[in-house]
Amino acid sequence: MMPPTEPASSDPSGLIRLLRDGRQWSVSELAATTGVARSTVSQRLDMLSALGLISRAEPGSSTGGRPPKRVALLADARLVLAFDIGASHAHVGVASITREILAHRRIAIDIAAGPDHVLGQVTEVADDLLDGLGRDRSVVLATGVGLPGPVHAATGRPVRPPIMPGWDGYDVPGWLHSRDGIPAFVDNDVNLAALGEHDRFGVGVDNFLYVKVATGIGAGIISGGMLLRGAQGIAGDIGHVRVSRGEGVFCSCGNEGCLEALAAGPAIARSLREAGIEVTSSREVVARVDAGDVNAIQAVRQAGRDLGEVLSASISFLNPSVIAIGGRMAGAGEHLIAGVREVVYRRAMPLATVGLEIRTARSGERAGLMGATALAADHALSPAGLLALAARQHV
Amino acid sequence: MMPPTEPASSDPSGLIRLLRDGRQWSVSELAATTGVARSTVSQRLDMLSALGLISRAEPGSSTGGRPPKRVALLADARLVLAFDIGASHAHVGVASITREILAHRRIAIDIAAGPDHVLGQVTEVADDLLDGLGRDRSVVLATGVGLPGPVHAATGRPVRPPIMPGWDGYDVPGWLHSRDGIPAFVDNDVNLAALGEHDRFGVGVDNFLYVKVATGIGAGIISGGMLLRGAQGIAGDIGHVRVSRGEGVFCSCGNEGCLEALAAGPAIARSLREAGIEVTSSREVVARVDAGDVNAIQAVRQAGRDLGEVLSASISFLNPSVIAIGGRMAGAGEHLIAGVREVVYRRAMPLATVGLEIRTARSGERAGLMGATALAADHALSPAGLLALAARQHV
Numbered sequence: 001m002m003p004p005t006e007p008a009s010s011d012p013s014g015l016i017r018l019l020r021d022g023r024q025w026s027v028s029e030l031a032a033t034t035g036v037a038r039s040t041v042s043q044r045l046d047m048l049s050a051l052g053l054i055s056r057a058e059p060g061s062s063t064g065g066r067p068p069k070r071v072a073l074l075a076d077a078r079l080v081l082a083f084d085i086g087a088s089h090a091h092v093g094v095a096s097i098t099r100e101i102l103a104h105r106r107i108a109i110d111i112a113a114g115p116d117h118v119l120g121q122v123t124e125v126a127d128d129l130l131d132g133l134g135r136d137r138s139v140v141l142a143t144g145v146g147l148p149g150p151v152h153a154a155t156g157r158p159v160r161p162p163i164m165p166g167w168d169g170y171d172v173p174g175w176l177h178s179r180d181g182i183p184a185f186v187d188n189d190v191n192l193a194a195l196g197e198h199d200r201f202g203v204g205v206d207n208f209l210y211v212k213v214a215t216g217i218g219a220g221i222i223s224g225g226m227l228l229r230g231a232q233g234i235a236g237d238i239g240h241v242r243v244s245r246g247e248g249v250f251c252s253c254g255n256e257g258c259l260e261a262l263a264a265g266p267a268i269a270r271s272l273r274e275a276g277i278e279v280t281s282s283r284e285v286v287a288r289v290d291a292g293d294v295n296a297i298q299a300v301r302q303a304g305r306d307l308g309e310v311l312s313a314s315i316s317f318l319n320p321s322v323i324a325i326g327g328r329m330a331g332a333g334e335h336l337i338a339g340v341r342e343v344v345y346r347r348a349m350p351l352a353t354v355g356l357e358i359r360t361a362r363s364g365e366r367a368g369l370m371g372a373t374a375l376a377a378d379h380a381l382s383p384a385g386l387l388a389l390a391a392r393q394h395v
Numbered sequence: 396m397m398p399p400t401e402p403a404s405s406d407p408s409g410l411i412r413l414l415r416d417g418r419q420w421s422v423s424e425l426a427a428t429t430g431v432a433r434s435t436v437s438q439r440l441d442m443l444s445a446l447g448l449i450s451r452a453e454p455g456s457s458t459g460g461r462p463p464k465r466v467a468l469l470a471d472a473r474l475v476l477a478f479d480i481g482a483s484h485a486h487v488g489v490a491s492i493t494r495e496i497l498a499h500r501r502i503a504i505d506i507a508a509g510p511d512h513v514l515g516q517v518t519e520v521a522d523d524l525l526d527g528l529g530r531d532r533s534v535v536l537a538t539g540v541g542l543p544g545p546v547h548a549a550t551g552r553p554v555r556p557p558i559m560p561g562w563d564g565y566d567v568p569g570w571l572h573s574r575d576g577i578p579a580f581v582d583n584d585v586n587l588a589a590l591g592e593h594d595r596f597g598v599g600v601d602n603f604l605y606v607k608v609a610t611g612i613g614a615g616i617i618s619g620g621m622l623l624r625g626a627q628g629i630a631g632d633i634g635h636v637r638v639s640r641g642e643g644v645f646c647s648c649g650n651e652g653c654l655e656a657l658a659a660g661p662a663i664a665r666s667l668r669e670a671g672i673e674v675t676s677s678r679e680v681v682a683r684v685d686a687g688d689v690n691a692i693q694a695v696r697q698a699g700r701d702l703g704e705v706l707s708a709s710i711s712f713l714n715p716s717v718i719a720i721g722g723r724m725a726g727a728g729e730h731l732i733a734g735v736r737e738v739v740y741r742r743a744m745p746l747a748t749v750g751l752e753i754r755t756a757r758s759g760e761r762a763g764l765m766g767a768t769a770l771a772a773d774h775a776l777s778p779a780g781l782l783a784l785a786a787r788q789h790v
Contacts, residue, residue, distance in 0.1 A: 150746065160746055207626040221712065223625065228618045230714020231602040232746055235618070240744050241708045244639060253744065313636045313708045317616065319625020349635050349648065351545065351555055351627055 015044055016073075016381045020098050024057060024070035045071055051389055052077055053097070053381075073098060079135060080376035081143040081182070083122045084189060084368030087111045087163055087215065090118070091366065092125040094133060095373040097141065097380060099199070103129040104369065111148060114166035119175050137180050141389060144376030145172060146189035146368045150234045156186030159232055162253075183388060185379050190236060191227055192371030193363075194220020197324050199374045201362045207320040210361060211238075212327035213307065213336065214282060217260045223318055238314070239264070243306045259310050263303035265329050271299050286331040300332045304339020311340060311358075312347035319352055326361030333360060410439055411468075411776045415493050419452060419465035440466055446784055447472055448492070448776075468493060474530060475771035476538040476577070478517045479584060479763030482506045482558055482610065485513070486761065487520040489528060490768040492536065492775060494594070498524040499764065506543065509561035514570050532575050536784060539771030540567060541584035541763045545629045551581035554627055557648075578783060580774050585631060586622055587766030588758075589615020592719050594769045596757045602715040605756060606633075607722035608702065608731065609677060612655045618713055633709070634659070638701045654705050658698035660724050666694050681726040695727045699734020706735060706753075707742035714747055721756030728755060 014034045018025060027045065031038040048054045054071045075098040082093040082101070088111070093104045105125055109118050130136055149161025156173040158164060176184035194210035202208045208222040219236035221228040228235040239260035246257020253260075261267055265282025272279050272288075277295055279285050288296035311323060329336060341358055348356075363370055379385045409429045413420060422440065426433040443449040449466045470493040477488040477496070483506070488499045500520055504513050525531055544556025551568040553559060571579035582590075589605035597603045603617040614631035616623040623630040634655035641652020656662055660677025667674050667683075670690055674680050683691035706718060724731060736753055743751075758765055774780045 207630075219712070223618065223623045223630070224621055226619055226621060228713065230618065231716035231750060232714055234744070234747055235602075235714040236712060237714070237744065237747070238708075238711050241711050242639075242704075242742055244637075255742070309637075310708065313633075313705065314712055316633050316636050317614070317630060317709055317712050318623065319627055319630040319632070321626035347637055347650070349629070349632065352625075352629055352632070355626060 015041065019054070019071070019073040022072065022075060022098060024072045026070050030071075047386060047390065048073075051386065051393065075100065076102065078139050078141045078380070079130075080373060080380055081126050081140055082145075082369050082372035082376060083126070083143065084146045084192065084372050085109070085111065085118060085122065086148050086189065086368075090122050091369040092122050092129065093369045093373060094126065094129045094135075095377070097377050099370070099373050099377050101366070101369065101373060103133055104366070105129060106365075111163060111167075112165050115170045115172060115175060119172070123176070123179060137182065140180075140182050141380035142376040142385060143176055143182055143184040144192070144372035144374070144379075145176070145184060145186040146192040146372045147172070147186060148189050150232060150237070151186050151188045152233050153187055153229050156184065159234070181392065183379065183385070185375050187371075187375060188218075188220075188233065189368045190218040191220040191229070192375060193326060193361075193367035194222060194236075194371065195227060195374050196367040196370030196372075197326065197361050197363045198222055200370060202322055202324070205322050207318065207322075209311075209314060209318065209320045209323045210367075211307070211311070211323065211325045213263065213303075213325060213329040214265055214327035217264050217307070217327075219314070221318060221320075223320075238310055241310045241313070243309050245302075245306060259306060263306040268299050268303050268329070271302075272296060275299075282328040286328065289332040289335055297335050300329070300335045301339040301342075303329070304336040304341075305343045306339075307336070308340040308343030309347070312344050315344065315348045315352045315356070321355050321357065323356070323358045324361040325359070326363070326367055328365075330360050410436065414449070414466070414468040417467065417470060417493060419467045421465050425466075442781060442785065443468075446781060446788065470495065471497065473534050473536045473775070474525075475768060475775055476521050476535055477540075477764050477767035477771060478521070478538065479541045479587065479767050480504070480506065480513060480517065481543050481584065481763075485517050486764040487517050487524065488764045488768060489521065489524045489530075490772070492772050494765070494768050494772050496761070496764065496768060498528055499761070500524060506558060506562075507560050510565045510567060510570060514567070518571070518574060532577065535575070535577050536775035537771040537780065538571055538577055538579040539587070539767035539769070539774075540571070540579060540581040541587040541767050542567070542581060543584050545627060545632070546581050546583045547628050548582055548624050551579065554629070576787065578774065578780070580770050582766075582770060583613075583615075583628065583631075584763045585613040586615040586624070587770060588721060588756075588762035589617060589631075589766065590622060590769050591762040591765030591767075592721065592756050592758045593617050595765060597717055597719070600717050602713065602717075604706075604709060604713065604715045604718045605762075606702070606706070606718065606720045608659060608698075608720060608724040609722035610660055612659050612702070612722075614709070616713060616715075618715075633705055636705045636708070638704050640697075640701060654701060658701040663694050663698050663724070666697075667691060670694075677723040681723065684727040684730055692730050695724070695730045696734040696737075698724070699731040699736075700738050701734075702731070703735040703738030704742070707739050710739065710743045710747045710751070716750050716752065718751070718753045719756040720754070721758070721762055723760075725755050 031041045057070050076096040080095050084091040090109045093101045095101045149164050150159040152159050157169050158167045172186045173184040190212050197210050198208050206225040210220040217239040219238050221236045240258040242257040243259050249261050251258035251261035268285050269279045426436045452465050471491040475490050479486040485504045488496045490496045544559050545554040547554050552564050553562045567581045568579040585607050592605050593603050601620040605615040612634040614633050616631045635653040637652040638654050644656050646653035646656035663680050664674045
């Protein structure tokens with residue numbers, strides 16, 4: 001069926017996706033596999049070659065005939081930067097254009113210090129990492145940035161982010177681009193984590209839900225193979241869905257009974273303190289679960305049930321085949337998942353749970369960084385990205 | 396960003412969408428507006444012409460120069476059939492390839508009579524409607540079919556539909572195609588109603604939710620411009636999401652507290668009967684609301700609140716900008732919507748409701764038929780559809 005609008009694809013021919021595997025390809029193989037005309041493939045390769053992004057190898061001939069030239073993406077001839085910015089820390093990475101993270105550092109930040117300060121910090125670390133690799137900004141094609149709040153994806157500007165004073169409407173891509181001339185792309189951190197987890201551990205799964213349970217709770221949704229953003233870029237913002245256990249429990253948003261107010265890390269820690277157990281952070285809750293503390297296990301399992309209630313509804317809306325649960329609290333492993341499963345299998349329709357896998361996310365705390373890398377690499381190697389690079393290099 | 400998979404588009408160039416407006420176009424205008432090469436546009440037009448789908452007009456020249464030939468789609472040279480099949484009635488339509496419904500009839504059916512019987516009934520009515528228009532099956536390019544249950548969209552086979560004995564896994568497109576050689580495309584009726592309402596009254600809105608409230612409750616979701624289907628084709632199946640008022644209210648699905656068991660037409664009628672008011676159908680409930688019966692108004696408003704609870708969660712997941720509520724109970728007008736709004740504005744996050752419009756669907760009971768028409772016309776005019784037609788006509 002014709003979709004009402006056609007989503008833009010940055011790799012319409014699928015050529016880059018093939019080259020990304022690191023193998024050597026001939027023009028004929030690329031044309032046959034993508035279904036694109038040989039002449040178009042050749043043109044595209046000429047451009048990649050002129051930009052220094054591919055190598056052409058003339059393999060030694062053993063048959064006497066003229067063997068075809070073979071091409072391969074020069075994975076780290078050019079690089080991308082990835083910033084996964086949270087409320088109190090940021091991950092900074094330098095990656096190859098084939099999405100391999102070559103260097104990575106986690107730093108403490110304060111998001112409330114404002115964009116100028118925080119962006120200054122992360123770009124300084126990026127320079128340092130580049131330096132350590134013996135490279136500099138001149139080989140960087142794009143920067144991908146995740147922020148802990150709603151982002152208008154087309155412009156990269158935060159949209160009334162609740163925990164980010166000074167960032168509302170701020171031109172994050174503009175700040176980064178004016179510093180070093182490198183194009184930057186920004187999205188919500190949970191969307192990027194969903195992209196990262198999907199890119200690595202959800203390949204071939206078109207209906208995928210990533211849920212982050214940490215200081216807050218949010219989800220990134222891939223449906224029909226596309227990342228959903230919604231009208232204001234806040235699709236997946238599930239922390240404030242009301243849960244049945246929530247009567248009388250007030251949330252920082254001003255409402256009552258929000259999922260986040262019952263099942264995020266701070267809420268679990270609070271419920272344990274109310275039972276006389278001194279824990280101050282999600283990390284301590286997870287440590288107690290690991291140590292077999294039955295109160296902590298029960299509290300985490302109950303949080304899983306609350307989350308399961310909201311995810312049961314999400315299954316009715318979205319009918320995913322995989323739900324991956326990440327974030328600090330996913331460190332509590334099977335106890336959180338067990339609570340989720342308990343409610344989902346009781347509440348959701350049998351048909352929706354037949355092929356449904358609910359599991360812990362595998363990419364850990366680097367999910368967001370992997371997603372920011374994917375975002376940057378995709379843009380860098382898109383037709384628009386390559387044209388911009390050609391202009392920059394006067395090719 | 397590169398989507399993990401690229402959804403198929405049946406009109407990649409957007410050419411058909413331009414021609415659909417009924418205006419006369421020159422090749423240059425089409426090439427300039429679509430961004431497709433003139434030669435490609437010409438090839439495509441030659442094919443449409445050979446298939447008898449477009450007219451070429453040589454406008455009288457007044458300037459002395461040679462004015463360009465202009466082309467227009469011959470809207471009703473070829474037709475499509477649309478079947479919107481419900482549990483107890485079906486809408487049968489004959490439409491132009493520009494989606495104008497030329498003839499339409501509503502008939503009583505019994506879905507439980509099985510596919511052979513029901514498809515026999517609707518195709519007979521279609522023949523009769525064609526006859527009334529002085530046409531026959533030879534000019535029909537495609538058939539679009541909506542069914543009241545989950546459908547695997549790629550194969551057109553129902554997937555364990557709860558109210559359709561004998562239909563599970565049945566090859567509906569195969570039955571229709573073997574009868575008359577016309578390709579058929581099948582989807583869930585609510586998805587098609589969403590498509591129909593969006594096609595006519597949601598143009599330019601990329602994040603759109605259509606909710607049908609009748610004997611059951613279901614939703615069709617358009618997100619990022621795409622109709623969401625989910626892993627088993629049951630995305631939007633919201634009738635069995637639990638609502639807070641649902642304790643002790645049992646649903647036909649075997650669960651407790653489902654939205655449908657509290658807020659669908661039969662549930663509202665039952666609640667009125669419990670208050671001593673004799674109503675047996677949704678239609679009678681709507682009539683009482685129209686007549687100003689305060690008990691009926693209160694019951695409908697409460698159903699709106701239950702629905703609002705579920706839609707509040709959907710807003711967190713999907714962040715739509717328009718929610719259109721259709722189906723028989725939407726006939727109760729502002730009372731149902733008022734209940735929905737009351738809860739949504741209390742529960743949903745302010746940012747998500749800033750630009751949100753919640754309104755009654757405008758396409759009435761023909762929404763599904765309009766969607767089935769769009770489905771058929773899109774397929775008929777897709778490159779694959781045109782190639783199939785060329786083969787059929789030995790062009």
